[in-house]
Amino acid sequence: xxxxxxxxxxxxxxxxxxxxxxxxxxxxxxxxxxxxxxxxxxxxxxxxxxxxxxxxxxxxxxxxxxxxxxxxxxxxxxxxxxxxxxxxxxxxxxxxxxxxxxxxxxxxxxxxxxxxxxxxxxxxxxxxxxxxxxxxxxxxxxxxxxxxxxxxxxxxxxxxxxxxxxxxxxxxxxxxxxxxxxxxxxxxxxxxxxxxxxxxxxxxxxxxxxxxxxxxxxxxxxxxxxxxxxxxxxxxxxxxxxxxxxxxxxxxxxxxxxxxxxxxxxxxxxxxxxxxxxxxxxxxxxxxxxxxxxxxxxxxxxxxxxxxxxxxxxxxxxxxxxxxxxxxxxxxxxxxxxxxxxxxxxxxxxxxxxxxxxxxxxxxxxxxxxxxxxxxxxxxxxxxxxxxxxxxxxxxxxxxxxxxxxxxxxxxxxxxxxxxxxxxxxxxxxxxxxxxxxxxxxxxxxxxxxxxxxxxxxxxxxxxxxxxxxxxxxxxxxxxxxxxxxxxxxxxxxxxxxxxxxxxxxxxxxxxxxxxxxxxxxxxxxxxxxxxxxxxxxxxxxxxxxxxxxxxxxxxxxxxxxxxxxxxxxxxxxxxxxxxxxxxxxxxxxxxxxxxxxxxxxxxxxxxxxxxxxxxxxxxxxxxxxxxxxxxxxxxxxxxxxxxxxxxxxxxxxxxxxxxxxx
Numbered sequence: 001x002x003x004x005x006x007x008x009x010x011x012x013x014x015x016x017x018x019x020x021x022x023x024x025x026x027x028x029x030x031x032x033x034x035x036x037x038x039x040x041x042x043x044x045x046x047x048x049x050x051x052x053x054x055x056x057x058x059x060x061x062x063x064x065x066x067x068x069x070x071x072x073x074x075x076x077x078x079x080x081x082x083x084x085x086x087x088x089x090x091x092x093x094x095x096x097x098x099x100x101x102x103x104x105x106x107x108x109x110x111x112x113x114x115x116x117x118x119x120x121x122x123x124x125x126x127x128x129x130x131x132x133x134x135x136x137x138x139x140x141x142x143x144x145x146x147x148x149x150x151x152x153x154x155x156x157x158x159x160x161x162x163x164x165x166x167x168x169x170x171x172x173x174x175x176x177x178x179x180x181x182x183x184x185x186x187x188x189x190x191x192x193x194x195x196x197x198x199x200x201x202x203x204x205x206x207x208x209x210x211x212x213x214x215x216x217x218x219x220x221x222x223x224x225x226x227x228x229x230x231x232x233x234x235x236x237x238x239x240x241x242x243x244x245x246x247x248x249x250x251x252x253x254x255x256x257x258x259x260x261x262x263x264x265x266x267x268x269x270x271x272x273x274x275x276x277x278x279x280x281x282x283x284x285x286x287x288x289x290x291x292x293x294x295x296x297x298x299x300x301x302x303x304x305x306x307x308x309x310x311x312x313x314x315x316x317x318x319x320x321x322x323x324x325x326x327x328x329x330x331x332x333x334x335x336x337x338x339x340x341x342x343x344x345x346x347x348x349x350x351x352x353x354x355x356x357x358x359x360x361x362x363x364x365x366x367x368x369x370x371x372x373x374x375x376x377x378x379x380x381x382x383x384x385x386x387x388x389x390x391x392x393x394x395x396x397x398x399x400x401x402x403x404x405x406x407x408x409x410x411x412x413x414x415x416x417x418x419x420x421x422x423x424x425x426x427x428x429x430x431x432x433x434x435x436x437x438x439x440x441x442x443x444x445x446x447x448x449x450x451x452x453x454x455x456x457x458x459x460x461x462x463x464x465x466x467x468x469x470x471x472x473x474x475x476x477x478x479x480x481x482x483x484x485x486x487x488x489x490x491x492x493x494x495x496x497x498x499x500x501x502x503x504x505x506x507x508x509x510x511x512x513x514x515x516x517x518x519x520x521x522x523x524x525x526x527x528x529x530x531x532x533x534x535x536x537x538x539x540x541x542x543x544x545x546x547x548x549x550x551x552x553x554x555x556x557x558x559x560x561x562x563x564x565x566x567x568x569x570x571x572x573x574x575x576x577x578x579x580x581x582x583x584x585x586x587x588x589x590x591x592x593x594x595x596x597x598x599x600x601x602x603x604x605x606x607x608x609x610x611x612x613x614x615x616x617x618x619x620x621x622x623x624x625x626x627x628x629x630x631x632x633x634x635x636x637x638x639x640x641x642x643x644x645x646x647x648x649x650x651x652x653x654x655x656x657x658x659x660x661x662x663x
Contacts, residue, residue: 253290
């Protein structure tokens with residue numbers, strides 16, 4: 001019974017001890033953040049200890065979330081404001097520069113959008129407390145808060161899908177690039193149904209595993225194939241393989257490449273070649289063995305040559321999803337040379353480019369064989385499925401290498417750890433086999449047709465943007481494309497909500513893809529919706545023409561050069577405050593439009609006609625447009641119509657052959 005009295009008597013000492021422990025914890029947190037740790041001060045009087053302890057915990061949190069002197073790890077606030085990869089984009093500050101007309105339009109648009117997609121909005125609100133989903137909050141902005149919800153879809157077919165309200169959409173997102181053949185291809189559905197009926201046993205080996213591995217090897221030229229579930233797993237496995245074989249730690253990657261969601265590749269670099277974690281919750285030491293360099297830089301090549309002896313691998317997204325038009329052939333070939341000289345692996349992350357730009361992916365495009373390549377997305381036929389391909393020198397690290405029965409052979413290579421419960425899932429294998437067989441049968445003609453169709457679409461879209469002096473470009477490689485906006489445009493998000501309202505499914509921060517299921521009718525619809533949305537938002541001033549285009553337009557107007565943009569019948573267009581005001585159409589009209597260059601200035605005469613909806617009352621206008629410029633041989637610049645070649649659609653041309661493991 002005397003124990004409580006003793007505890008009470010020693011309360012001051014216990015409080016001092018707790019304060020010391022809290023101080024030690026604060027120092028440990030600071031060390032994890034990479035900050036210098038000050039020596040503890042002499043303990044204060046016991047009575048004051050609780051006050052000191054209470055202040056210590058927030059200070060420790062601040063030391064982790066803020067950048068301390070001598071520590072350039074970004075704080076949590078900075079990481080949230082500059083999100084990495086597919087992280088949610090959240091804006092909390094309300095803009096106050098809208099005009100009355102803009103505010104009125106936005107309010108009316110939100111009402112129309114909500115009425116059209118009400119069930120999707122209700123789904124998000126009803127399940128917000130239950131579902132922790134970054135996709136639901138991305139794009140949050142207080143000015144259009146009521147637009148921030150994903151479209152909820154419950155069926156699809158071909159290039160189209162339908163939401164809970166029954167609205168139809170053409171899907172430009174295409175499963176983030178995983179969809180090449182379109183939704184519900186009969187042969188893939190049939191293969192999956194047959195496998196479901198046969199069984200989906202996990203644990204035993206499945207005969208389809210060898211069939212799928214053989215198909216992948218035949219199409220890509222890779223010697224050995226290992227399976228996993230996601231692209232992130234494949235990249236993680238490739239890095240582990242490289243370190244196992246070389247016995248080295250450092251892996252070089254490049255700015256603006258994306259390699260998945262695990263800690264080590266959520267990283268940014270500094271000019272001092274320090275690596276910084278790029279998302280909250282990732283410790284500084286998780287990225288300390290990653291070297292981040294600029295893509296397509298002579299300085300990067302110099303660093304790689306100097307530090308080649310440290311490297312386990314040089315890993316690259318060979319055609320960056322974010323910047324698909326940067327295709328540095330000589331730079332990539334130099335990477336191959338440096339890797340050979342340094343004895344490290346050259347890893348191609350082909351999760352997006354594999355089976356997208358060509359049968360042999362980016363390796364075929366560049367004419368460079370990677371030691372290890374990672375694959376995902378397309379090969380799964382719509383299901384989670386990924387793979388690692390490479391030569392036996394590297395892939396033997398997963399199983400020890402080849403051996404056989406009846407002799408004294410054994411797995412000789414050192415083995416690392418790589419496993420997963422659902423690796424080689426029978427349903428995924430069935431879908432993968434059906435997809436790969438379809439691609440193998442289609443061969444180069446499938447890719448040539450898809451890439452040419454994309455090229456024509458991008459050419460036409462680029463011409464339309466240039467004619468308007470719009471602050472945006474359509475950029476692409478093969479059937480991967482996206483819009484690249486000028487940085488001074490504050491209301492670009494409204495473009496994506498507008499086109500979604502008109503039946504196109506896409507996200508602002510992700511790339512777009514042309515699929516085999518997208519024919520000319522779908523591409524025509526995409527073109528019409530894009531240009532009409534751009535016209536509407538430019539007329540309202542949400543999207544502004546490039547500065548030089550506004551100046552040129554004003555100069556042409558004051559010079560009386562209205563004939564180049566005259567609409568007959570109907571009034572000439574007027575310039576108000578530097579913004580182009582389009583006339584209100586009153587009937588079917590002919591528009592004489594000159595061929596335009598970068599800012600819509602006349603450069604010649606267009607040929608051919610296109611019909612498009614007018615910006616005012618849905619009136620049909622006949623607009624003359626020009627065809628893509630051609631070379632002396634009659635093909636667009638950069639094309640290669642030689643026998644056996646594969647046109648990559650804006651990416652250049654390939655040799656039309658697969659590389660094989662020892663080439």
